[in-house]
Amino acid sequence: MKRRDFLKKTGAAALCAAGASAVAAPNVWAKGKSYRWNMVTSWPPNLPVLQTGAERFARRVNEMSRERLQIKVFAGGELVPPMGVFDAVSGGTVEMGSSAAYYWAGKVPAAQWFTSVPFGLNAQGMNSWLGSGGLALWEEIYAPFNLVPRPMGNTGMQMGGWFRREMHSLDDFKGLKMRIPGLGGKVVAKAGGTVVLLPGAEIFTSLERGMIDATEWVGPMHDLRMGFYKAAPYYYYPGWHEPGSCLELLINKKAYQSLPKDLQMLVDCAAMENNIWTLNEFEAGNGAALAELVEKHQVKLRCFPDAVLQKLKVLAEESLEEEAAANPDSARVHAAFKKFKKEMGSWGIVSEKPYYEML
Ligand code: CA
Numbered sequence: 001m002k003r004r005d006f007l008k009k010t011g012a013a014a015l016c017a018a019g020a021s022a023v024a025a026p027n028v029w030a031k032g033k034s035y036r037w038n039m040v041t042s043w044p045p046n047l048p049v050l051q052t053g054a055e056r057f058a059r060r061v062n063e064m065s066r067e068r069l070q071i072k073v074f075a076g077g078e079l080v081p082p083m084g085v086f087d088a089v090s091g092g093t094v095e096m097g098s099s100a101a102y103y104w105a106g107k108v109p110a111a112q113w114f115t116s117v118p119f120g121l122n123a124q125g126m127n128s129w130l131g132s133g134g135l136a137l138w139e140e141i142y143a144p145f146n147l148v149p150r151p152m153g154n155t156g157m158q159m160g161g162w163f164r165r166e167m168h169s170l171d172d173f174k175g176l177k178m179r180i181p182g183l184g185g186k187v188v189a190k191a192g193g194t195v196v197l198l199p200g201a202e203i204f205t206s207l208e209r210g211m212i213d214a215t216e217w218v219g220p221m222h223d224l225r226m227g228f229y230k231a232a233p234y235y236y237y238p239g240w241h242e243p244g245s246c247l248e249l250l251i252n253k254k255a256y257q258s259l260p261k262d263l264q265m266l267v268d269c270a271a272m273e274n275n276i277w278t279l280n281e282f283e284a285g286n287g288a289a290l291a292e293l294v295e296k297h298q299v300k301l302r303c304f305p306d307a308v309l310q311k312l313k314v315l316a317e318e319s320l321e322e323e324a325a326a327n328p329d330s331a332r333v334h335a336a337f338k339k340f341k342k343e344m345g346s347w348g349i350v351s352e353k354p355y356y357e358m359l
Contacts, residue, residue: 039096045075054098097250102182110329116245118316123244150271153247153278158239161216162232179215184241207231221285
């Protein structure tokens with residue numbers, strides 16, 4: 001109906017009523033309905049950056065919403081197991097979760113691309129992709145599971161891992177037992193390694209007892225805390241397998257849709273804020289932690305030989321194509337990721353690479 005016709009047909013009384021409700025609306029909104037939500041995470045209690053980050057997010061939402069939306073956070077195992085987060089949020093047992101999409105590779109293979117891709121994008125690249133169509137695709141992939149995803153943290157460039165022996169050539173991966181999840185694990189398997197999946201709490205003991213020969217985790221700040229330097233002397237870089245791992249906020253879709261628009265936006269903004277803070281914290285802590293590992297704990301810092309990295313890159317490309325061929329959603333996400341990476345092109349090589357080389 002055109003506005004002119006509307007005015008003619010509804011008359012002055014209707015206009016007064018409309019005006020009155022427009023004035024009254026902000027009061028109704030400010031009081032609003034309040035919501036009590038639970039959030040589960042895949043992280044151990046008090047784990048810096050990841051668990052403390054989820055708690056900061058909840059605190060910020062509680063405060064910014066003036067307690068209209070109150071979120072209570074439970075660490076991994078407190079309410080559901082660390083790897084039970086996806087099912088708990090999807091099934092509506094809880095409203096929210098903090099985790100990493102590549103943990104769900106078994107049920108949603110395409111989810112792996114939203115954490116990190118071997119030789120893929122760094123933190124800036126991941127954030128850029130998600131802001132340029134990647135998040136819309138992620139929402140599509142999660143929709144059948146009654147989930148809304150939001151990026152809520154990035155580890156930045158990870159380290160290549162801890163090894164009990166030196167890695168001189170690709171052949172050294174043959175028979176190597178390594179704890180390495182996600183698409184990176186597929187590449188190590190292709191190189192002849194045996195991939196072992198272990199929860200964080202079991203890695204140190206397995207490495208110390210020689211049940212595994214190598215492990216990756218995150219970067220110096222977290223790795224120092226995990227104590228891996230006591231069990232394996234060689235610390236390799238770069239983290240070719242996880243060049244910028246994105247962490248996820250999972251929201252039950254029905255719960256999200258039940259929120260008024262302003263609270264939905266508040267959740268989105270707090271997640272985005274946490275996305276940046278997480279990266280800041282890792283970047284701020286990694287340099288000092290690396291120095292402590294090398295200077296105080298005499299860790300042998302090593303760069304993978306160029307020839308090894310070049311061969312791993314070839315294997316990574318083969319692995320990604322195979323994964324994409326095995327699942328239509330993975331094929332779609334892989335195609336979008338590759339297209340974006342190509343569009344980003346060599347800007348980083350022109351901008352940041354020479355800058356770092358100059359420092
Ligand atoms: Ca990792």
